[in-house]
Amino acid sequence: xxxxxxxxxxxxxxxxxxxxxxxxxxxxxxxxxxxxxxxxxxxxxxxxxxxxxxxxxxxxxxxxxxxxxxxxxxxxxxxxxxxxxxxxxxxxxxxxxxxxxxxxxxxxxxxxxxxxxxxxxxxxxxxxxxxxxxxxxxxxxxxxxxxxxxxxxxxxxxxxxxxxxxxxxxxxxxxxxxxxxxxxxxxxxxxxxxxxxxxxxxxxxxxxxxxxxxxxxxxxxxxxxxxxxxxxxxxxxxxxxxxxxxxxxxxxxxxxxxxxxxxxxxxxxxxxxxxxxxxxxxxxxxxxxxxxxxxxxxxxxxxxxxxxxxxxxxxxxxxxxxxxxxxxxxxxxxxxxxxxxxxxxxxxxxxxxxxxxxxxxxxxxxxxxxxxxxxxxxxxxxxxxxxxxxxxxxxxxxxxx
Ligand SMILES: [Zn+2]
Numbered sequence: 001x002x003x004x005x006x007x008x009x010x011x012x013x014x015x016x017x018x019x020x021x022x023x024x025x026x027x028x029x030x031x032x033x034x035x036x037x038x039x040x041x042x043x044x045x046x047x048x049x050x051x052x053x054x055x056x057x058x059x060x061x062x063x064x065x066x067x068x069x070x071x072x073x074x075x076x077x078x079x080x081x082x083x084x085x086x087x088x089x090x091x092x093x094x095x096x097x098x099x100x101x102x103x104x105x106x107x108x109x110x111x112x113x114x115x116x117x118x119x120x121x122x123x124x125x126x127x128x129x130x131x132x133x134x135x136x137x138x139x140x141x142x143x144x145x146x147x148x149x150x151x152x153x154x155x156x157x158x159x160x161x162x163x164x165x166x167x168x169x170x171x172x173x174x175x176x177x178x179x180x181x182x183x184x185x186x187x188x189x190x191x192x193x194x195x196x197x198x199x200x201x202x203x204x205x206x207x208x209x210x211x212x213x214x215x216x217x218x219x220x221x222x223x224x225x226x227x228x229x230x231x232x233x234x235x236x237x238x239x240x241x242x243x244x245x246x247x248x249x250x251x252x253x254x255x256x257x258x259x260x261x262x263x264x265x266x267x268x269x270x271x272x273x274x275x276x277x278x279x280x281x282x283x284x285x286x287x288x289x290x291x292x293x294x295x296x297x298x299x300x301x302x303x304x305x306x307x308x309x310x311x312x313x314x315x316x317x318x319x320x321x322x323x324x325x326x327x328x329x330x331x332x333x334x335x336x337x338x339x340x341x342x343x344x345x346x347x348x349x350x351x352x353x354x355x356x357x358x359x360x361x362x363x364x365x366x367x368x369x370x371x372x373x374x375x376x377x378x379x380x381x382x383x384x385x386x387x388x389x390x391x392x393x394x395x396x397x398x399x400x401x
Pocket of ligand 1: 214
């Protein structure tokens with residue numbers, strides 16, 4: 001699901017971050033020996049400066065696949081596809097969460113692109129999109145490298161749920177797309193996993209990066225890209241997608257694509273329909289756009305496919321939320337991508353007697369970009385997001401997701 005911004009939530013995240021810093025300092029003091037050992041590993045790997053680091057093979061082979069704990073794609077044989085496991089954080093049993101890495105290493109040198117999916121565990125179309133792109137690549141014909149990681153939040157994916165089940169204080173669920181760039185010495189396994197991946201796998205191998213998502217369980221979205229269109233390198237890539245909507249907004253600082261941007265790597269976030277299933281038709285649009293991006297960077301040759309010019313792209317910088325005010329069953333009166341006007345009725349809600357208890361209308365002119373797909377709703381659930389162009393002054397609280 002997209003990361004619709006909310007200024008209140010940003011403040012809460014910042015508060016959480018400051019609390020975490022205090023907690024981390026206490027943990028460092030209590031366990032100085034082992035933490036220092038980790039810290040020296042971290043700095044010797046060189047990722048604090050973003051410098052490249054040599055590939056480290058752990059010596060393990062899992063189901064025939066070699067395991068790495070650090071990767072520099074320059075170390076891999078050119079003109080071939082390589083399958084690896086990257087060693088992530090440990091589970092409570094002491095075994096590791098491994099993530100699946102596919103590297104298409106071109107015969108000739110060139111730019112390095114990184115494609116990620118599975119940061120949320122229920123977003124299946126994002127994974128299929130990345131796999132479809134990788135399956136189209138012929139390394140013998142490529143100039144440059146494409147690396148894909150398809151299952152970033154493994155424990156979330158194993159149960160096909162959005163969030164990572166964490167063992168901190170009893171079971172807890174952590175949204176991994178509020179954890180980037182992570183912290184190898186962080187207070188949760190999720191934060192450490194993010195830190196390991198970002199420092200030793202993703203950042204060192206990326207000249208540009210695309211983090212694929214979908215809607216979330218119970219809430220589906222249209223096909224769109226989240227992108228900061230005022231960054232020329234990002235705009236140039238996003239315009240190559242033949243998809244109908246662009247959400248031109250910085251969203252949250254702690255999402256993966258923003259962690260890339262923060263270290264100077266152009267990045268954006270495609271959103272590919274509903275969670276839990278494969279939307280093959282919508283996936284094909286994002287595969288076509290991603291192949292265009294690889295052509296744009298000179299990694300693959302050949303003519304461009306359809307781009308944003310071939311569809312009537314609607315660009316909005318804000319998402320207007322409609323929140324349920326009652327409990328009950330919601331009936332939508334509009335569809336994804338429909339254009340709506342202020343005052344237009346978008347949904348009605350009935351109680352268990354079948355009586356209409358609420359009617360929901362749009363406050364803006366825009367296009368429907370997200371709808372609650374679970375029919376039951378409690379008060380406070382987002383029912384609809386409307387993509388629109390905001391002209392109101394900055395600082396207005398307008399994203400109560
Ligand atoms: Zn997501």
